[in-house]
Structures are given as C-alpha cells and as structure tokens.
Ligand SMILES: O=P(O)(O)OC[C@H]1O[C@H](OP(=O)(O)OP(=O)(O)O)[C@H](O)[C@@H]1O
Ligand SMILES: O=C(O)c1cc(=O)[nH]c(=O)[nH]1
C-alpha cells in the first residue's frame with residue numbers, strides 16, 4: 001500500500017508552516033483525520049498494519065487520542081483484539097479512558113498515526129504499562145522521526161517521511177515571516 005499517496009489523494013498532506021505537538025516547526029504536516037475519515041481507507045490502513053504481525057497475538061491495541069482512536073479500532077478489528085485509547089490529561093500525560101479494559105499481563109500493540117518524536121505514543125504506552133500490560137510492538141502509519149523514535153519494543157511503520165523539523169528559534173520559515181499554523 002502506498003500510504004503517502006493515500007495522504008496526498010485525501011488532501012491530508014499539507015505544506016506550509018506548522019506547529020507540531022513537540023513544539024517544533026515543520027513545512028510539512030500529515031493531517032491523518034483527513035485520511036481516516038474515509039472508513040474504507042481507514043480499514044485498509046488497519047489491515048496493512050495488522051499484516052506486519054502475522055505471528056503475533058495481542059489482547060489489545062492502544063493508541064493516543066485523538067489520532068489513535070480510529071487507528072487503534074481499525075488495527076484491532078483486523079487483528080481480532082480489543083481497541084483501547086489513551087486520552088491527554090491536563091497535566092500533559094495520557095490516561096486510559098474509563099471503561100476500557102487493560103489487565104495486568106495483557107499483551108498489547110501500540111499504534112500511532114504519525115510519529116515525530118514518539119512522545120505521544122510513549123505516554124500511551126506508559127499508561128498501559130502502569131496497569132501491568134506488556135508491550136509487544138509499536139506501529140505507525142508514518143514514521144517521520146528519521147529513525148530516531150524508540151519505544152522499547154520492535155517498531156514498524158507503513159512509510160517513512162523525511163521532512164524538515166526545526167526548533168522554533170532556528171526555524172527558517174519564522175525568519176522569513178511565514179505565518180505559523182496550528183492545525
Ligand atoms: O511523535 P510526537 O512528537 O508526539 O508527535 C506526533 C503526534 O502528534 C499528533 O497528535 P496531536 O496530539 O497533535 O493531535 P491529535 O490529538 O489529533 O492526535 C499525532 O497524531 C501524533 O500523536
Ligand atoms: O509532530 C506532530 O505533531 C505531527 C506531525 C504530523 O505530520 N502530523 C501530525 O498530526 N502531527
């Protein structure tokens with residue numbers, strides 16, 4: 001599956017000057033909601049991620065909200081596992097949505113739409129580990145970390161994107177006065 005083409009085709013590959021979750025700036029932004037709003041595309045992405053784990057058994061799949069809600073659902077559907085998500089807390093962490101089952105000893109797959117620093121996915125992983133669940137692997141639709149993201153388990157992505165990411169104080173787009181967009 002050419003997933004970057006799917007981002008392009010659904011208008012989810014944006015160019016400009018964007019504020020990222022990590023506080024960094026980039027001329028490229030993948031707006032996964034624009035892709036995942038199409039159930040058939042979302043389902044195809046879920047199946048493509050599930051196919052990366054033909055021999056694994058997972059009790060649940062977890063993703064960080066909001067991007068990880070639909071994604072954990074479609075991947076879990078394809079794997080025959082439970083679909084769980086973690087929500088942002090006001091303190092900047094992630095907590096598992098009440099009512100969702102995460103048990104000590106459960107084997108889980110952590111999924112993310114886009115990994116830049118991996119910070120959001122790590123917080124969701126920590127929330128599940130705090131309940132005693134055991135991380136088996138991590139997966140993303142797009143890895144734009146340049147290969148630097150680590151999760152303490154094997155990590156696979158459907159595609160890698162090499163896109164510039166700047167610290168705000170060294171951002172050439174800021175220097176040129178390009179307005180910063182918070183998507
Ligand atoms: O690897 P990171 O540096 O953490 O950045 C990537 C994260 O940023 C986005 O989420 P964001 O919280 O911005 O939006 P969302 O609530 O729509 O998922 C994206 O969905 C990833 O979760
Ligand atoms: O780093 C981010 O916050 C980020 C990058 C990106 O391309 N898409 C997204 O949703 N978040």
Ligand SMILES: [Mg+2]
Pocket residue numbers: 064065066067068120
């Ligand atoms: Mg997110």
